Amino acid sequence: MAQKIDIKTVNEVAHLARLEFTEEGKAEILNDMNRMLAFVDKLNEMDTDGVEPLIYMTDEVNVMREDEAKDTLNQKDALKNAPKKDSDYFKVPKVIDNN
Numbered sequence: 001m002a003q004k005i006d007i008k009t010v011n012e013v014a015h016l017a018r019l020e021f022t023e024e025g026k027a028e029i030l031n032d033m034n035r036m037l038a039f040v041d042k043l044n045e046m047d048t049d050g051v052e053p054l055i056y057m058t059d060e061v062n063v064m065r066e067d068e069a070k071d072t073l074n075q076k077d078a079l080k081n082a083p084k085k086d087s088d089y090f091k092v093p094k095v096i097d098n099n
Helices: 007-016 023-043 075-079
Strands: none
Touching: 007 023
16 A cells, blocks of 8 residues: 655645645645555555556657758848837837846
């Protein structure tokens, strides 16, 4: 049987994950975490003798193409749908204040 999680463990995990819970929320999380442990404990009952470990979910191999530089979009086409632009550049609101 798996070890039960207590409220102290929930508090520690919440602190490490930078989460805040109400007392009600902590009780729900405690219940959920204990249910997860019970499920994993149930999986431990399975007979896995002779079963090969699963390393990849599929036997497919990723086919990569060569990385080639291409001109796929010219400046005129890139600016065509811009909401604000001048003749050569996108115009955007100022985001850095130099105060």
